[in-house]
Structures are given as structure tokens and as C-alpha cells.
Amino acid sequence: MKTKIAKLAASAALILGLSSPAWAAVELEWWDFLAGGDGVRMKALIQQFNEEHPDIRIQGTTLEWGAPYYTKVRTAVAVGQGPDIMTYHLSRLPLALEEGVLSPISDADLGKAGLSRDDFFPAAIEAATGPDGQLMAVPFDIHAIVAYYNKTALQGSKWLDGEGNLTGIGSVEDLTELLSWAKDKGFSDPLSFQTEGGGGVWRMFYTLFRQQGGEFLTDGEVLAGDNLAKAARAIQIMADWRGAGLIPEQASYEASVALFSGGKAILHTNGVWEVPTFKDQAAAGTLGFDWFANEIPQLLDQPATWADSHAFAIPNDANMTAETRDAVLTVIGWMEKHSLDWAGAGHIPAYKPTVESAEYQALEPNATYASLAEHAAFDPRSKIAGVASPAYDAVDNLIAPAIHGYLTADEAAAQMKEQLQALMN
Incomplete structure (x- = not known):
């Protein structure tokens, strides 16, 4: 529906002789549970993405962490009123599979995002994978x-x-x-x-x-x-x-x-x-x-160290258009490749190229405790x-x-x- 509205707006813009690319932007509804320093950093990333992508517009909403968030996700997705993209704890994945709230992410999807499974720490990918081997979310960090x-x-x-x-x-x-x-x-x-x-x-x-x-x-x-x-x-x-x-x-x-x-x-x-x-x-x-x-x-x-991951997930929405899904994948790929900014919140990026970069290795104390990614106990x-x-x-x-x-x-x-x-x- 949001994509259809955007296309109608674009057509109206042409009729009226307007040329601003904002009229043709794909509007993405984003939900997260990120407060405090996490929330500040994520809002800054969203703003930067929007500035760099006039064809995609993220509309972000932050909801209450914990049970209220996941209850909201479950009920909203069930009635077709969920977001287009959302943050998700990988520790909640088994319950998400039972509830059917997530859309599987194929290797082809990852390719559209400019990513592959090998880009991520194995423990995070395993936590993001269902029992049938299907990836259900894209890890953003190991915390x-x-x-x-x-x-x-x-x-x-x-x-x-x-x-x-x-x-x-x-x-x-x-x-x-x-x-x-x-x-x-x-x-x-x-x-x-x-x-x-x-x-x-x-x-x-x-x-x-x-x-x-x-x-x-x-x-x-x-x-x-x-x-x-x-x-x-x-x-x-x-x-x-x-x-x-x-x-x-x-x-x-x-x-x-x-x-x-x-x-x-x-x-x-x-x-x-x-x-x-x-x-x-x-x-x-x-x-x-x-x-x-x-x-x-x-x-x-x-x-061994207790660990979880924030991840990006796509709600199970049969009415999501290919255009919207491609825009979501663009967002996910961009966020992963800008995860050094997220590391400023103390997290270890799940995207290995960031952790292996000289910039991350100079980031302390993060670089010193990055070894725990190999000992993460989800x-x-x-x-x-x-x-x-x-x-x-x-x-x-x-x-x-x-x-x-x-x-x-x-x-x-x-x-x-x-x-x-x-x-x-």
C-alpha cells in the first residue's frame, strides 16, 4: 500500500510538473526497540541513510523493549499491519518461527543486499537460521x-x-x-x-x-x-x-x-x-x-560468554511488493557496511569485514574484547x-x-x- 501511494504521488508530481525525487521515494516503516545510546546511534544511521538515498525513505518508530515489543510485532503482523523492516533479538527466533512472524531471507536476497553468509561470524549466522537451514534474519551485532x-x-x-x-x-x-x-x-x-x-x-x-x-x-x-x-x-x-x-x-x-x-x-x-x-x-x-x-x-x-544479537528482520507479509522488499534489502546491506558507527555503542559487529578493518581494530575497548565473538554462547x-x-x-x-x-x-x-x-x- 505504501509503495502504491508513493507511485500515485510520483504520477501526481509529473502531472503538476514537479521534479523532486522525494515524490518517488519508497516509504519504509521501521520498528525498533533501541533506547539510550543505542537509539541515538541508530537514529543517526537512519538519518544518514535517508540523506544518501532520495529514492528510499525510512520512517522510524521506537517501541518499548522486551515483551511489549514482541507482543506488538506478533499482533500487528497477524493482521497485516506490521512494519516493513524491524530489529529483532536472535534469542527470540524460536518463538518467531512458532508464531510465523518472519519472512525467510534467501541467499538471493542477501546478494541483492550486497552480502553473503560468509560475511558474518558463524555463531551469529547459526543463531539467525531456522532448523531447516533457512536464514530468518540478518545479524547486525553480537552483544x-x-x-x-x-x-x-x-x-x-x-x-x-x-x-x-x-x-x-x-x-x-x-x-x-x-x-x-x-x-x-x-x-x-x-x-x-x-x-x-x-x-x-x-x-x-x-x-x-x-x-x-x-x-x-x-x-x-x-x-x-x-x-x-x-x-x-x-x-x-x-x-x-x-x-x-x-x-x-x-x-x-x-x-x-x-x-x-x-x-x-x-x-x-x-x-x-x-x-x-x-x-x-x-x-x-x-x-x-x-x-x-x-x-x-x-x-x-x-x-564461554552469554551473548545475543540484534538483527534485521522482515515481517511475514504476503502483500509486500517486490519494490518494497528490494528497498528493505538495500537498507540492510547499507546498515551492515556502516556498522562501524554501531560499534560505537560497544557492540561487536556481526559483519566480519567491519571487525577486521583497521578502524575497528583501533576502537577500544571493543577490539580487545572482540575475541568473545568466537566464544559467544547464545x-x-x-x-x-x-x-x-x-x-x-x-x-x-x-x-x-x-x-x-x-x-x-x-x-x-x-x-x-x-x-x-x-x-x-
């Missing part, structure tokens, strides 16, 4: 948690190497030693992260779980075999830190960030998206110490997992209470298995 740290406080200690990176942390015991040392130095909450529940606890739990080689789902079974014990161990590690006063009590997301920037935590685990926060504070002179960020250290059996491929999923509910109702002593780690893991397994049927 994971990293270890932010107070370089000033660690200066001269055995945990900082000559290049200013974390060192000597190869086990849970090593990290606990560092945190205990920091506690003795006056840091009230040595390791800060969101401990009240939600995303912060899930990301830390899943990192510790996957570093044991844990598999959350095996042939449709939640925490099968020894995976239940691995989940309990991950919970117990966090509970032990809390019991020793090494992580904060019931810290909200915002409070966990403030504990680090306020000098009460020597380490802070959070998403790469907080890089701009600390850069801005340092530039404004309000941080009070030098900081940096590294990949989460390997504390257990193998390197959420389980299931409708019960991913952003705003039942797995996140289990964090709030079971894992966070266990960290704070209201349940044992074994009880929390067993109840999580029972509750989530019931939803698999």
Missing part, C-alpha cells in the same frame, strides 16, 4: 557481557598485566581471591551486576553454566543428566559470592552500574552496551578512575528461552532468590527444570 574493571585500583597488583588487561584469573577461586582482596581494600561490593533478577542474573548464570559445558536443552529435555548439577553449581557460585559480601544485595540494573562508576565495585559485569556510559563519564571527568573492559575470564572448564534455541521468556521468569522466581539465600541452589535448579519442562509440551 555479550564483558568484565569492566577499575584499572586505577588494580594498578600494581598481580591481576593487571603490562598492557593494562586482566590477568591471573583462571578459576572461580582466582576471581574470588581478587574480590576478597578488593573487599579488604574498601570496595563494599567488589563485583557488581544486576542481582535482583532479570537479565543480569540470567547472563551471569548462563555464562557460568556454559563455561562448564552445560547444555540447557537436550532433545527437548530441560537440564538433562548432569546439566542439572551444572546449573546448581552456577547458582551456588553466585550464592557463595553473595554470602561473602562480594556481590551486592538485590541490586537493580541501574544500581549495579552506579556501584561501579561510584567506585564501590572494582569489577562490573554487564553488556557491551554500557561502554558509552563509562566513556562519557570519563570524558566528563565524573568517573574518578581509569577503566577498561575485557572478555569475561574463563573461570571453569571452557571459555540462549537455548527454544520458545522458553530468550529475551522476555519463561527462562527470564525462572531467574526472577528461583535463581535470584537462591542467590540471596531463600532457596538452595539444588532446589532452584530442580524447580527451574520442572517449571520450564512443563512448558515444552
Whole structure:
């Protein structure tokens, strides 16, 4: 419909003797969930695209992150009122497949965008692919948690190497030693992260779980075999830190960030998206110490870090014209090739040529923690997992209470298995 209106406008322009190319622009409705620094950068990219493409006009709308966004997408696509292009978390892909809200993206589509599957990190492409091998979205980034740290406080200690990176942390015991040392130095909450529940606890739990080689789902079974014990161990590690006063009590997301920037935590685990926060504070002179960020250290059996991807998706709309779809593919290709600007938000671009560029390699701390793209542990491929999923509910109702002593780690893991397994049927 939007393309038809644009063509009618173009015809009217010719009749009236007007020549502005804006009359003939393909209008694309864009939805995203990007707020804060992410939102600022994406709006700037949209503006730049529009300036460079008088034949295509993106009309952007930002909606509320999480469950409200995906509910809106599901209901709008069902009645044919969805956008032409939207951002999507790849952790939500299994549910999207069940709901039928996404249009598959063929290799020919990628070619029209000037892209190929080989342009992307394998973990991101795998997360964007359905069980039949069909690509369902185009990854834009890999965003994971990293270890932010107070370089000033660690200066001269055995945990900082000559290049200013974390060192000597190869086990849970090593990290606990560092945190205990920091506690003795006056840091009230040595390791800060969101401990009240939600995303912060899930990301830390899943990192510790996957570093044991844990598999959350095996042939449709939640925490099968020894995976239940691995989940309990991950919970117990966090509970032990809390019991020793090494992580904060019931810290909200915002409070966990403030504990680090306020000098009460020597380490802070959070998403790469907080890089701009600390850069801005340092530039404004309000941080009070030098900081940096590294990949989460390997504390257990193998390197692994919770990760997700923002991706571009095309809603499943049988009435979308070929002209509109081609314009969408043009947008996707352009965004990927300008993903260095997106990296300024702390993200690792999923488009490998950007990460391999000299410009990205000069971008810090991004270039230092880019190695985590090889160790990215995406959420389980299931409708019960991913952003705003039942797995996140289990964090709030079971894992966070266990960290704070209201349940044992074994009880929390067993109840999580029972509750989530019931939803698999």
C-alpha cells in the first residue's frame, strides 16, 4: 500500500510538473526497540541513510523493549499491519518461527543486499537460521557481557598485566581471591551486576553454566543428566559470592552500574552496551578512575560468554511488493557496511569485514574484547528461552532468590527444570 501511494504521488508530481525525487521515494516503516545510546546511534544511521538515498525513505518508530515489543510485532503482523523492516533479538527466533512472524531471507536476497553468509561470524549466522537451514534474519551485532574493571585500583597488583588487561584469573577461586582482596581494600561490593533478577542474573548464570559445558536443552529435555548439577553449581557460585559480601544485595540494573562508576565495585559485569556510559563519564571527568573492559575470564572448564544479537528482520507479509522488499534489502546491506558507527555503542559487529578493518581494530575497548565473538554462547534455541521468556521468569522466581539465600541452589535448579519442562509440551 505504501509503495502504491508513493507511485500515485510520483504520477501526481509529473502531472503538476514537479521534479523532486522525494515524490518517488519508497516509504519504509521501521520498528525498533533501541533506547539510550543505542537509539541515538541508530537514529543517526537512519538519518544518514535517508540523506544518501532520495529514492528510499525510512520512517522510524521506537517501541518499548522486551515483551511489549514482541507482543506488538506478533499482533500487528497477524493482521497485516506490521512494519516493513524491524530489529529483532536472535534469542527470540524460536518463538518467531512458532508464531510465523518472519519472512525467510534467501541467499538471493542477501546478494541483492550486497552480502553473503560468509560475511558474518558463524555463531551469529547459526543463531539467525531456522532448523531447516533457512536464514530468518540478518545479524547486525553480537552483544555479550564483558568484565569492566577499575584499572586505577588494580594498578600494581598481580591481576593487571603490562598492557593494562586482566590477568591471573583462571578459576572461580582466582576471581574470588581478587574480590576478597578488593573487599579488604574498601570496595563494599567488589563485583557488581544486576542481582535482583532479570537479565543480569540470567547472563551471569548462563555464562557460568556454559563455561562448564552445560547444555540447557537436550532433545527437548530441560537440564538433562548432569546439566542439572551444572546449573546448581552456577547458582551456588553466585550464592557463595553473595554470602561473602562480594556481590551486592538485590541490586537493580541501574544500581549495579552506579556501584561501579561510584567506585564501590572494582569489577562490573554487564553488556557491551554500557561502554558509552563509562566513556562519557570519563570524558566528563565524573568517573574518578581509569577503566577498561575485557572478555569475561574463563573461570571453569571452557571459555564461554552469554551473548545475543540484534538483527534485521522482515515481517511475514504476503502483500509486500517486490519494490518494497528490494528497498528493505538495500537498507540492510547499507546498515551492515556502516556498522562501524554501531560499534560505537560497544557492540561487536556481526559483519566480519567491519571487525577486521583497521578502524575497528583501533576502537577500544571493543577490539580487545572482540575475541568473545568466537566464544559467544547464545540462549537455548527454544520458545522458553530468550529475551522476555519463561527462562527470564525462572531467574526472577528461583535463581535470584537462591542467590540471596531463600532457596538452595539444588532446589532452584530442580524447580527451574520442572517449571520450564512443563512448558515444552
